Amino acid sequence: MEAPVRASDLLRRKPQRVTATLPWHLVQNLQQRADFEGRSLSNLIAHLLEASKG
Template identity: 60%
Template sequence: MSEARLRSISAQVPPSLGFVSRKPQRITITVPWSTYQALSQTSDEQGRSLSNTAAYWLERQADAMKRQAS
């Protein structure tokens, strides 16, 4: 995340919460139909919500990218 973006976010956070809140953040994304289908099928098979499955996929990809950068 860019430094300017972090400054923008920190300006929106009340001082009582500190620099950046560590609670989960909500985002909205648009994905291709095939990705949606795969995500939906996986969430049904695993008994997870669609958003939980998407968050899990994103976390796994972020971890893989961190390992690759090391």
């Protein structure tokens, strides 16, 4: 069970940087999709991860 989130904690939250190693072909596919959608690669990956959480 998760602890309740306090309003003061929400004000201090900042985006976190994460490093991942991906196969070359996957990066190329993601970059093509990002270009097509007018997004940065980083933004596309964040969007896909957010959408995958259900």
